[in-house]
Amino acid sequence: MTVYHAILLAGYALNALMIIFLLFFEENNSVHRFTWILLLGFLPLVGVLCYILFSGNFFTRTKRMLRANQKANNHFAKTIETQERNLDTIMQSGRxxxxxxxxxxxxxxxxxGRSPLLSKNSVRLFRTGEEKFQALFAEIQRAKESVHLSYFIINNDETGKELIRILARKASEGVTVRFLYDHVGSLFTSRKLFKPLIRAGGKVSRFFPLSLINPFSINYRNHRKIVVIDGMCGYFGGMNVGDEYANRNNARNYFWRDLHVRITGPAVRILQKQFLVDWYTSTIDESSLLEKLPIESFFPESAGHLTNEEVPFPPDGETRNVAMQVVTAGPDDNRNDEIRDAMIHMITRAKKSVYIESPYFTPDESFRMALKIAALSGIDVQIIVPGQWDKWYCRLAAMPxxxxxxxxxxxxxxYNGFIHSKMLVIDNIISTIGSTNMDTRSFSLHFELNAFFxxxxxxxxxxxxxxxNRAESREVTEDFFRSASIFRKGLWNFFxxxxPLM
Structure with a gap:
């Protein structure tokens, strides 16, 4: 037997073992398991590699991440314990x-979700990148102590360069600037973009960087978008950093609608906590371990900050005295989907309406079942998706x-354009906004963050x-599907x- 045949035989044996593992030991739902078995059957050796890279069962966390999470969660553990013990009293207080x-x-x-309930927050919404970047850049320029940023995508375009210029200026003034970006999300963004910031004393790091030695984290990406300024003001939501989010990309012939949140108040502490976990998981400075630092120093009880009048906010105004919880989820805890399950719980509590906005729509069976039951129960369930999609294959997969x-x-x-906002509203009373799309990738494979209001x-x-947004959309009718050709329907069902892998 030649070496080639021996390697081939070993590969097929591994493929057979993987199928046996999926049949008897994989704990995911049957549809998910069947998809992988199908792939292993059609592409025996390639399927093994794809399963290791994309299944969500391997290389989803590091020891540093576990230790950082434990340190950060312990900081809020007593608060959560006390609140949970007194929750019945709070609920029945009539307040x-x-x-x-x-x-x-x-x-x-x-x-x-290990999230305390935090009240007395002020919340402001941005529906376009133009509004968000104008306000964010103005607030960064007024920072006194620190600016922490984490983005899935930062593009090397005018918007990205403008942000780096502002951050470099603040770093040169002595403000601590930490910038974390996802390596895959910003794969085509050159490190040269960050040179002015690094030269000025800012710190830049990549989340789960890929290499030929360790390509296995390629599927587990940090999709969160977090900015915390001086520990007192926070931004999060759906917008990354790039011209397309601000409708400045001439290559796109459609309008980009999005949703981003700016908060002040106690809930900013949770944004800060999550940034610290992600940062100290990713930084290559081995001496900078979160468990060795006085984490309390990152959470100022009070500090002077700019007044709203100093920032060019949109005219809609802010909502004050909002109670909220900030929940994170990710493949590091692959048995749980905290954000998805909280959304499902919200849907089951609906009495009148369920409104959803999402740029991608390939939810898993449990989420679809919740929507189905709500609609059959007479609840008004309405969902806005893009009319023009930025990823054609996601559109094809969504149609069934x-x-x-x-x-x-x-x-x-x-929507008449591309809608990138991620929002769920129940009865116009409670809502959740964040980075989570209504798809399996966000539910189970990405590191996400949502706030529940x-x-x-x-x-x-x-x-x-x-x-x-609905007024700027056209309703999908049965004629849309009846008029589709057999070829198009076949393409939909194929994708x-x-x-589950998208």
């Missing part, structure tokens, strides 16, 4: 009907799910935004097979 009605969701996010849910009474709308006033604001 807030919202907290009383949704106490089960709050408790779930405390136990499962749209058709299926429409048959149960869910109404879908195609408990406020009538803010819920009505989110519902109003949904209706405004649906790979939806």
């Amino acid at each position: 807030s009907e919202v907290l009383e009605d949704y106490g089960s969701l709050i408790r779930m996010n405390m136990r499962y 799910y749209v058709s299926e849910l429409m048959s149960y009474g869910v109404r879908f709308w195609f 408990y406020s009538d006033e803010f819920g009505q604001r989110c519902g109003h935004i949904f209706m405004e 649906k097979l790979f939806a």
Whole structure:
């Protein structure tokens, strides 16, 4: 037997062992397992490599991440323990009907998402990149102590260069600047972009950097978008850094609608906590371990900060005294999908309406079942997806799910352009906004962050935004699917097979 035949035989043996593992030991749902078995059957050796890279069962976390998470979570553990012990009293105090009605969701996010309930936050929404970047850049320029940023994508374009110029200026003034970006999300962004910031004393790091030696983290990316300024002001949501988010990219012939959040108040501490975990997981400075640092120093109790009048905010105004929880999820805890499960819980509590905006729509079976049950129960379930998609294969994979849910009474709308916002609103009372798309990748494979808001006033604001976006959309009808050719339907169903991997 030649060496070639020996290697080939070993490869097929490994392929057979992988199929046996999937049949008897894989704990994911049957659809997920069948997809991998199908791939292993059609592409025996390639399928093994794809399973290791993309299944979510290997190389999803590091020891440094585990230690950093433990240190950060311990900082808030007593607060959560006290709140959970007193939650029944808080719910029955009569201070807030919202907290009383949704106490089960709050408790779930405390136990499962390890997130305390934090009140008295001020919240402001940005619907376009133009608004967000104008306000964000102005606030960064007024920073006194620190600027922490984490983005999935930063492009080497005018918007990206402008941000780096501002950060470099602040770093040269002595402000601590830390910039974390995802290596795969920004794969085509040259390190040269960050040279001015690094020369000025800023620190830059990549999340789960890829290499030929260790390519196995390619599928587990940091999709969060976090900015914390002086520990007192935070930004998060759907927008990365690039001209396309600000509708400055002439190569795109459609309007880009998005949603981003700016908060002040106690909840900023959770954004800071998550940034620190991600930063000290990723930095190559071995002496900078979060478990060795006084984490309390990153959470100032009070500090002077700019007034709203100094920042060019959009005219819609902010909502004050908002109670909220910030929940994170990721493949480092591959048995749990904290954000998805909290969304499902929200849907099951709906009495009148469920409104969703998402740029991609290939949700797993449990999420679809929640929507199906809500629609069949008479709940008004409406979902806005893009009319023009930035990823053609995601559109093809989404269509079978749209058709299926429409048959149960869910109404879908195609936005006249590309809508990148990620929002779920229940009864115009509670809502969640963040980085999580309604797809399996966000639910199970990406590191994500969402805030859950408990406020009538803010819920009505989110519902109003949904209706405004719906007015700029066209409803999807049964004729759209009936008129589709056999070839197009076949293409939809083919790409649906790979939806769990998208």
